[in-house]
Amino acid sequence: METSRLAQRLASRFVAGETLDDALRVSRQINSEGIDITLDHLGESVTSLTEAAQARDVYLRTLNAIHENGVQGNVSLKLTQFGLDLSSQACRDNVARLVEQAAGLGSFVRVDMESSEYTERTLQVVEDLHARHGCVGTVIQAYLYRSRKDIERLCALRIRVRLCKGAYLEPAGAAFPHKREVDRNYVELMKLLLDQGEYPAIATHDERMIEQTKAYAAARGIPPERFEFQMLYGIRRDLQRRLREQGYRLRLYIPFGGAWYPYFMRRLAERPANVFFLARHFFRQ
Template identity: 45%
Template sequence: MQALSKNFFLYLSNNKTLDRLAKRWGPKFGASQIVGGETFEEAIPLIKQLNEQGLHLTVDHLGEFVNSEEVAKERAHECVETIRHIHQHQLNSEVSLKLTSLGLDIRHDLVWDNMIMIMEEAKKCNVVVTIDMEDSTRTEKTLDIYKSLKEKYDNVGTVIQSYLYRTDQDIDDLNTYNPYLRLVKGAYKEPSDVAFTDKPDVDNNLKHIIKKNLLNGHYTAIASHDDAMIDFTKQFAKENNIQTDQFEFQMLYGMRNQTQLDLVKEGYKVRVYLPYGDDWYGYFMRRLAERPANVAFALKGVFKK
């Protein structure tokens, strides 16, 4: 039943008609509970509030699968402006981005030039940029770009998904780059020849790569709402004398709020992933696919006055 529910929401995430309707009626369907605002300026007061609670942030201008060079350049300039705002307002925040929003599916030199422009501004403003991982057809290109950028910039990270078979080898290949990695389970619909289909296998592989990256001595972000995964990380770090400044927990804005604050009180670093923009539909559907219990959360947003 859970697998059917996941496939259903992943199918909906690619529905262009519903995407157009969502942009029009977004606030009615719970978007305001998981998105910081339609513009970054709207999100600034919320970021400051979360910072005051001891939470770190990473912000993401929603949008992906851009097939227009003009739009890709617009998204890149939007990211640069966001970095400037973070610096100007002294916000405790990183920036996350998707390469498909910057032209990955159009031309290599386009996405590369956009990333260099973004990274130069991020370096000047001392802001960390994390490259989100997308579906498996784009994994190799994403990691190739990350490795090239890592040779030029220290303030860049990327994401590794535990449901892919290739993940263990990717961790090994990245080891020499002193990577900053966000480790996640994965949220795209993938064929069984490239990804684990059973949840226990995905969970076990996530634990495996958490251990591997931490023991390699690299800074690690554990992006999970799963109490078992959080407890596993705490225990493993304690048993292996891994200091809390080598890792952090990451969670989505609007989900597990109390858990986030409890971890901060325990002395752990917690980063909240805060998206903004009106292109929220695909993101929201993938969150429902990851955790079908979030359906109740979404319905609450529909009828909330």
């Protein structure tokens, strides 16, 4: 799939391209609309420490390029790509190099959250690096039962949190099984973050969640520059434009790189209508 021309064209709705230059071109265009970015170099679960070091080097180059090109943005990464499954010490050292560089450039590193088997280890790495360098934050998923406690723990340490619903298939013992419950928890956690969080990021395309965030912030007198909305590149452009017109801060998560297939499949799985969108596109060619 990753080498098929047709598949690449279809994935281009969600992925900026294969190279850093592609990612920078898309970032500049998004910045010109008053929207910040975070770049994600695609690739999960590396199979050797050499690959993990290569992923780290791509991120070091990406942070530099963001800085040198005056792009308004930062980076998001996954710990499994930095070697977490192989050696937690090597993974920590790899991320530490990046966070140190981000500190020097006045930038920021966001550690994405993967499936629940990684939650605790991810929080520990982030807490450790934050204590040493600052400028690193993470993600909390509203579908996990443990998330309220995790948010309280991160808020107490002034670590920035991005709140999302969660994208992995989780066992019933770890996560709310029904979407209704996930949505309810999302709203509760959003309120907790707006009240206690350090510049929280409300990451969703769900208009009901967005409207409730705006209403809660207004009711509590929290100005728009104290938090930001985040969305994925290629999803709900209409909503993105509207939020900017209304004066809210917005950041787009922009993936790039050759290993786009798992990311693309997660985006398709989230919404069956995407498959129809792609099928229509396919038959029009």
